[in-house]
Amino acid sequence: xxxxxxxxxxxxxxxxxxxxxxxxxxxxxxxxxxxxxxxxxxxxxxxxxxxxxxxxxxxxxxxxxxxxxxxxxxxxxxxxxxxxxxxxxxxxxxxxxxxxxxxxxxxxxxxxxxxxxxxxxxxxxxxxxxxxx
Amino acid sequence: xxxxxxxxxxxxxxxxxxxxxxxxxxxxxxxxxxxxxxxxxxxxxxxxxxxxxxxxxxxxxxxxxxxxxxxxxxxxx
Numbered sequence: 001x002x003x004x005x006x007x008x009x010x011x012x013x014x015x016x017x018x019x020x021x022x023x024x025x026x027x028x029x030x031x032x033x034x035x036x037x038x039x040x041x042x043x044x045x046x047x048x049x050x051x052x053x054x055x056x057x058x059x060x061x062x063x064x065x066x067x068x069x070x071x072x073x074x075x076x077x078x079x080x081x082x083x084x085x086x087x088x089x090x091x092x093x094x095x096x097x098x099x100x101x102x103x104x105x106x107x108x109x110x111x112x113x114x115x116x117x118x119x120x121x122x123x124x125x126x127x128x129x130x131x132x133x
Numbered sequence: 134x135x136x137x138x139x140x141x142x143x144x145x146x147x148x149x150x151x152x153x154x155x156x157x158x159x160x161x162x163x164x165x166x167x168x169x170x171x172x173x174x175x176x177x178x179x180x181x182x183x184x185x186x187x188x189x190x191x192x193x194x195x196x197x198x199x200x201x202x203x204x205x206x207x208x209x210x
Contacts, residue, residue: 012183012197014182048180054180054193055179055181055188056181056182058181058183058186058193058194058196059180059181059196061195061196061197061198062183062198063197
């Protein structure tokens with residue numbers, strides 16, 4: 001939201017990334033940033049959702065679509081949303097795309113592009129049933 | 134006394150939410166103070182990224198949606 005955009009025109013896609021301490025976690029962060037810059041959606045603060053900040057919870061609830069990106073099957077982002085009773089989102093897990101988790105922060109451009117494509121493809125479809133609950 | 138804050142820069146939806154909130158409060162017969170928070174820097178302190186928003190006693194109840202008067206009543210009761 002900026003001074004010139006009150007963000008009430010609808011069609012909002014919110015992007016939440018686990019942004020964790022691994023290569024795949026940081027890929028989620030980088031992808032979320034790039035999707036925001038590309039205008040695909042708005043990168044939003046998962047920590048605020050986890051912290052139960054009322055404005056942040058209400059903003060996610062008020063979004064037309066939500067894309068959640070987890071780095072690995074530990075699924076911290078998914079669990080944070082479950083704890084906040086938020087469901088019905090599109091969901092991408094980086095390791096599901098064949099990218100191996102490591103404690104290495106030299107991110108591959110190829111990996112980032114692969115996850116970007118997967119996120120865009122996910123958003124082309126309705127939220128998956130398994131996360132609608 | 135309920136502190137009702139309508140969060141929005143002043144677009145038609147924000148104004149509509151203020152009107153509906155006032156209507157809901159009057160129909161409930163509660164004591165309230167309604168303020169319109171229009172400065173973007175102040176709106177951001179509530180942690181919202183979508184407007185319009187409604188905060189009741191400092192807690193954001195809705196953002197990015199225009200709820201019905203009946204829903205607003207439940208939020209402010």
